[in-house]
Amino acid sequence: MRSPTLIYLDYAATTPVDPRVVKTMLPYFTKKFGNTASLHSFGLEAKEAVEKGRKIIADAIKASVKEIYFTSSASESNNLALKGLAWANKDKKHIIISSVEHDCVLTSAAWLEQQGWSLTLLPVDKYGLVDPKEVQKAIRPDTLAVSVMHANNEIGTVNPIGEIGKICRDKGVYFHTDAAQTFGKIPIDVNRLNIDLLTASAHKMCGPKGVAMLYVRSGVRIRPLLHGGGHEGGLRSSTLNVPAIVGFAEGVKICLAEMKKESARLGKLRDKLIKGALTKISDSHLNGHPKKRLPNNANFRFSYIEGEALIMMLDNLGIAASTASACSSPKLQPSHVLLACGLRPQDAHGSLRLSLGRWTTESEIDKVLEVLPAVVEKLRKISPFSSINN
Amino acid sequence: MYSPKTIKYFNSPKNYGKIKNPDGIGKVGNIICGDVMWLYIKIGKDKKKQEVIKDIKYETFGCVAAIATSGQVTELAKGKTIAEALAISKDAIVEELGGLPPIKLHCSVLAVDALAEAIYDYLSKNKRQFRKI
Numbered sequence: 001m002r003s004p005t006l007i008y009l010d011y012a013a014t015t016p017v018d019p020r021v022v023k024t025m026l027p028y029f030t031k032k033f034g035n036t037a038s039l040h041s042f043g044l045e046a047k048e049a050v051e052k053g054r055k056i057i058a059d060a061i062k063a064s065v066k067e068i069y070f071t072s073s074a075s076e077s078n079n080l081a082l083k084g085l086a087w088a089n090k091d092k093k094h095i096i097i098s099s100v101e102h103d104c105v106l107t108s109a110a111w112l113e114q115q116g117w118s119l120t121l122l123p124v125d126k127y128g129l130v131d132p133k134e135v136q137k138a139i140r141p142d143t144l145a146v147s148v149m150h151a152n153n154e155i156g157t158v159n160p161i162g163e164i165g166k167i168c169r170d171k172g173v174y175f176h177t178d179a180a181q182t183f184g185k186i187p188i189d190v191n192r193l194n195i196d197l198l199t200a201s202a203h204k205m206c207g208p209k210g211v212a213m214l215y216v217r218s219g220v221r222i223r224p225l226l227h228g229g230g231h232e233g234g235l236r237s238s239t240l241n242v243p244a245i246v247g248f249a250e251g252v253k254i255c256l257a258e259m260k261k262e263s264a265r266l267g268k269l270r271d272k273l274i275k276g277a278l279t280k281i282s283d284s285h286l287n288g289h290p291k292k293r294l295p296n297n298a299n300f301r302f303s304y305i306e307g308e309a310l311i312m313m314l315d316n317l318g319i320a321a322s323t324a325s326a327c328s329s330p331k332l333q334p335s336h337v338l339l340a341c342g343l344r345p346q347d348a349h350g351s352l353r354l355s356l357g358r359w360t361t362e363s364e365i366d367k368v369l370e371v372l373p374a375v376v377e378k379l380r381k382i383s384p385f386s387s388i389n390n
Numbered sequence: 391m392y393s394p395k396t397i398k399y400f401n402s403p404k405n406y407g408k409i410k411n412p413d414g415i416g417k418v419g420n421i422i423c424g425d426v427m428w429l430y431i432k433i434g435k436d437k438k439k440q441e442v443i444k445d446i447k448y449e450t451f452g453c454v455a456a457i458a459t460s461g462q463v464t465e466l467a468k469g470k471t472i473a474e475a476l477a478i479s480k481d482a483i484v485e486e487l488g489g490l491p492p493i494k495l496h497c498s499v500l501a502v503d504a505l506a507e508a509i510y511d512y513l514s515k516n517k518r519q520f521r522k523i
Contacts, residue, residue: 116430236477243396297472304451305451305458306425306451306452306453308453308454308455309452309453309454309456310401312397312400312454313400313401316401325424325453326424327424327425327452327453327455327456327494328453329495332423332424332493335476345421345422345424346421346422349421349424349451381406381407382403382448382449382450382457383405383449383450383451384417384426384427384428384449384450384451385451
């Protein structure tokens with residue numbers, strides 16, 4: 001960690017790599033650097049490490065090793081899931097996704113729509129939850145796949161993917177879920193939840209950046225995005241990123257071993273943070289579901305102020321957080337997630353996401369609760385709206 | 391991303407707040423887009439009996455750039471004659487701040503517009519025409 005005075009509360013964006021993970025990765029840069037496709041001992045050593053990692057990750061979601069495909073990022077996995085399914089099943093031209101998916105799912109689906117596929121965007125309730133009945137209603141005879149994220153990256157709402165998976169299975173429609181925010185935090189059993197494809201990423205769970213995976217159930221018809229040497233069963237050609245895969249697997253091992261305890265610890269800190277902020281700050285609201293949410297996510301909105309200004313002021317005080325305000329986005333548009341939850345654009349501008357993780361302590365939460373009310377107050381003093389409303 | 395002066399004007403905002411019984415108010419921006427700027431002016435006379443901006447304050451809902459450009463435009467306009475104030479350009483604000491990220495340049499336009507609106511408000515209250523200044 002950098003300086004003990006800096007407080008990192010942006011674990012949903014990315015996490016530091018656990019030193020235990022780094023330790024397992026290091027030999028694979030310098031000594032065990034082989035290419036998994038090579039026939040000599042260096043290649044064999046690398047291949048063994050990758051296959052060992054694949055087994056750990058497959059076991060973590062109750063899948064078999066043949067169903068795990070390593071990729072470079074959750075974005076790539078989500079692109080592969082949607083486009084790969086579409087290209088392999090051109091007789092079915094309808095895709096269903098939720099309206100609060102990550103941009104990489106939204107834009108992949110929108111791109112397929114331009115290519116002639118038909119797209120349905122599922123609505124969500126005010127907490128960002130997808131109603132399984134809406135999935136049922138949206139499925140048509142030509143529906144190829146449904147993609148609904150396990151938990152939302154902004155507001156942390158956890159969807160009932162088991163119910164959605166069941167509906168898809170009964171209707172014979174593929175079900176994909178983006179589990180980038182849940183893998184390693186919430187138990188996942190792809191069989192019990194009827195998941196056909198699942199995206200997960202290492203850097204959201206104290207593993208390295210640049211590695212992720214796509215689970216594809218045996219028998220699912222899918223085509224590759226990347227063609228080449230036929231790696232990963234031909235679905236994803238590219239030399240395997242061995243150190244990263246080794247680190248990913250070690251990260252999963254640690255998460256599984258500590259999941260129960262860590263979830264309970266973070267859930268308690270999150271609740272303290274939510275309760276404290278809502279009590280201490282007037283005209284403050286919680287975004288996302290009060291109960292069905294990630295143990296490490298708190299997302300607020302504060303009336304009369306704008307999120308980017310809030311983030312910068314917190315950063316000056318040594319607190320790293322995140323917002324989905326329009327001013328903070330390259331597109332200058334408010335968060336599609338908050339708008340889908342029914343918020344007006346002016347309410348969506350003042351959002352603040354605080355996401356907790358392995359090194360978050362109670363004293364850090366106390367510090368945030370100490371400074372946050374003053375920061376909000378300072379910005380409200382500049383804002384024309386607070387004086388009207390007060 | 392932001393220049394040191396922009397950060398300074400954001401962290402220690404200058405001239406924010408209301409003016410009681412202002413001579414002119416300029417309200418610009420759009421809450422849906424995320425930037426709203428209200429500018430208040432008080433007009434007085436200098437030694438040459440010219441009308442000058444004696445006091446100027448702002449209230450802004452917006453990002454770092456919106457708050458910093460609000461402060462910068464008030465600093466530039468304070469003490470200026472009406473004609474001088476109207477001549478303040480968005481480029482002058484950006485230059486004074488030591489630059490703005492390209493995606494935030496619209497904030498400087500907002501600041502210039504707010505000042506022009508406040509002056510227009512003052513002139514129309516006094517039955518005078520904007521273009522004759």
